Amino acid sequence: MRSLKASAEGLKKIKQARETSDKYAIDNPEWLEKASYMLEPDIKWGNGVVAVSIGTWKRFLRGTPVETRNFKAFCQVLKLDWEEVVDTQHQDKPSSIKPDWDAAPDVSIFYDRSIELSKLKQWLLNDKCRLVTILAMGGVGKTALAVKLAQEVNGEFDYIIWRSLREAPTVEKIIADVVKFLSQEQEIDLPESLGDKITQLLGYLRASRCLLIFDNGESILQSGSSTGNYREGYSGYGELFRRVGDSQHQSCLILTSREQFKEVRRLAGESLPVRVWELAGLSVEASEILTVRGLKGSDSEIEQLINHYHGNALALQIVPETIKKLFNGNIAAFLNSGTTIFDDIHDLLTQQFERLSESEKYLMYWLVINREPVSEIQLTENILHLSQRQIRESLDSLLGRCLIQSTNEGLTLQNVVMEYVSDRFAAKLRKLNIDPDNI
Ligand SMILES: Nc1ncnc2c1ncn2[C@@H]1O[C@H](COP(=O)(O)OP(=O)(O)OP(=O)(O)O)[C@@H](O)[C@H]1O
């Protein structure tokens, strides 16, 4: 069961337990700090950083359902046996209201980020933020963090909706899509004007507590100009973000992006309902990201390596292979080599790319031009000068280098790799005097 609530009898027990405690005040932060230690004993909680919000605590005290793990932690804090408090008749929400996030990536392997998660949970649950941007350069881990966050707050929202903006859907399309989901397919004909469409969406965001996550926000921004300008035909997103941030409702829109959005920057503030989380890289707590890939080293070497890449999760996923292959697994030698390979991911990717066979390079370019995930069969049908065996071997090799990934939709490149190879391809075309935009 995802959520639990107290029975009438349970509520009496809770009240009694609270009254016999010397921390009687309902909003005494110690309740939350203690519960946080029950939930995550290894983290230093306090000074406003807690794993569970005051809102959840109050809901628990009122007998409203809360996430199972929070329910148990609160009972523990009150020294109550949760089984004697719980309402055994309580049913979770009907299964028709499911999170709509099938397209979100898998985060079953996830390190570090406890502080970020706890702070962001506070923004969502306690501070009731309406618009939150998670901002960082490519590969730092924005998407992974947003998925993990959504999973952890799942019980606190009526709906969770995940959408990627990577293919730059129009704002009209995305609103229609979200409204269709929230109305359970009832609202199919939306009003004509964008303003009215947004008004309709806001109605749903007021009526239910929804968490919308728009990933890859930079895809709707113009490149080659100062950050925050929309691509032609996408300025309607500005109005959507402004109204979601400005209007009264009980929902939240999380936007992950490599680039800042004008509206968000203008509306954001430390204690306002619109906020920006500038995501830093992974800390040394995430050293497993290196060691599970077979890279060994002293604590200080591992720490140096993580710092060298500013904790860029993508770089840390790729670098163990290079160190193992080129430096015989010696981290210090790698870091000391004058060519520390890269000061940024671009250098790393250059070196990885140079090591590819001609057929691997060809496949990389092909995947970049195609952009959409493809199957091996599609590749075989489209690439005629390579045999099926060559394609399979090259794909295996690229998978082994972590330069391509196999998803449910097919074979694809990670974002940063995709961009790098695109740039490289465009440079190649320019050398041949071909304008890449005309391809
Ligand atoms: N905390 C983490 N623990 C383990 N792996 C992580 C963590 N954060 C990110 N990763 C992994 O690192 C890679 C890059 O992370 P992610 O895709 O979230 O970055 P991003 O900031 O969203 O990049 P982009 O701007 O390219 O979308 C992914 O393969 C992801 O699974």
Ligand SMILES: [Mg+2]
């Ligand atoms: Mg991402």
